[in-house]
Amino acid sequence: MIVEEQIELSEVFMAHRSQLRWAALKILGNPERAEDVVQDAYLKVSEAAAVFHVKQPVAYLFQMVRNLAIDHHRRISFELNLFEGEDDGLHVPSHIGMPEATVIGREHLKLVAKAISELPERTRRAFELHRLEGQTHRAIAAELAISTSLVNILIHEAIDHCRAALQST
Amino acid sequence: MANSEDQDSEQVWHTAVEWVIREHESLSPVEREELIGWLNTNPAHRKAYDDASRLWLITGLVPPSEPADD
Numbered sequence: 001m002i003v004e005e006q007i008e009l010s011e012v013f014m015a016h017r018s019q020l021r022w023a024a025l026k027i028l029g030n031p032e033r034a035e036d037v038v039q040d041a042y043l044k045v046s047e048a049a050a051v052f053h054v055k056q057p058v059a060y061l062f063q064m065v066r067n068l069a070i071d072h073h074r075r076i077s078f079e080l081n082l083f084e085g086e087d088d089g090l091h092v093p094s095h096i097g098m099p100e101a102t103v104i105g106r107e108h109l110k111l112v113a114k115a116i117s118e119l120p121e122r123t124r125r126a127f128e129l130h131r132l133e134g135q136t137h138r139a140i141a142a143e144l145a146i147s148t149s150l151v152n153i154l155i156h157e158a159i160d161h162c163r164a165a166l167q168s169t
Numbered sequence: 170m171a172n173s174e175d176q177d178s179e180q181v182w183h184t185a186v187e188w189v190i191r192e193h194e195s196l197s198p199v200e201r202e203e204l205i206g207w208l209n210t211n212p213a214h215r216k217a218y219d220d221a222s223r224l225w226l227i228t229g230l231v232p233p234s235e236p237a238d239d
Contacts, residue, residue: 048230060232067229074192104227112224113231124234131225132233136194152190159186163224 009049012057013042020065027069037072041065044104051109063132070134108166115165119158126151127158178213185217189225 013020017038024034024041041064054060116124126144129135130151137148144151188204196204208215 044230048232052232054232064230071226071229104230108227109230112227116228116231117234127228128233130190130193131228134193152187155190156183156186159190159221159224159228162228163182163220166224 009045009054009057009061010042013045013061016058016061020061023062023065024069027066028073033072033076034069037069038065040072041068044068047104047106048109051106052113067132111165112162115162116158119161122146123154123158126154130155178217181211181213181217182221185214185221188218189221193225 020041021034021038024037025031028034028037041061045061045064048054048064116127119127122144126140126146129140129143130137135143137151140151141148184207188207191200192204208218
C-alpha cells in the first residue's frame with residue numbers, strides 16, 4: 001500500500017516535472033537553481049510519500065516545490081548577505097549547511113505530523129495558514145477573528161510543540 | 170539558579186523562531202542586517218536559528234490536515 005502510493009506520487013511528479021521546474025524558476029529566476037530545487041523536492045517528496053497519504057498529489061507537489069524554492073531563495077540571499085564584508089568578500093560560505101540539502105528522516109516527518117495533528121484546532125489552523133498557505137499574520141487574524149499578536153503566539157506554540165515532539169525521542 | 174541558563178536558552182530559541190517566522194513573511198534589508206547581527210553575537214544564536222530553520226522545513230513537508238467537515 002505504502003509502496004503503491006510512493007510510486008504513484010513519483011509518477012505524478014514525473015508527469016508534471018517541467019511545470020514544477022517552471023514554478024521554481026519563476027521564484028528563483030535561475031534555471032540551475034530551479035533544477036536543484038526540483039531534484040531536492042523529488043527526494044523530499046519521496047520520503048514524505050512513504051510516510052503520508054497525500055490526497056491531492058498535484059496540489060501538494062506544487063506547494064512543496066514553491067515552499068522549497070522560497071526557502072532556497074531566502075537562504076541564498078541571506079547567506080550572501082551574511083558573508084558580505086567579511087574578509088575580502090571572497091569568502092565562500094561552503095561550511096553552512098543548506099537546509100534544502102538536509103536529509104529529512106521519515107521518523108522526524110512522522111513525529112512532526114503527529115505533533116501538528118495534536119494541536120488545538122485554532123492553533124493548527126493558524127499554523128497551516130501561515131506555513132503552508134503563506135498567509136500573513138494580518139490575513140490570518142482576519143480569517144480567525146483574533147489579534148495579530150495572538151496569531152504570532154499560536155504559531156510559536158505550534159513550532160514549540162513540534163520541537164518537543166522531536167526532543168522526546 | 171540552575172534554571173537561569175534554561176531560561177536563557179528558551180529565550181534564544183524563542184527569538185530564533187521569531188526570526189524564522191518573520192523571514193517566512195519577508196524581511197526588509199534593515200531587518201536582515203539585524204538578524205545577521207543577532208546571529209553573529211553568539212554561536213548559540215546560530216545553532217538555535219539552524220535548528221529552528223530545519224524544524225520549519227520539516228513542517229512544510231507535512232500535507233495539510235483534512236478539512237474538519239470531511
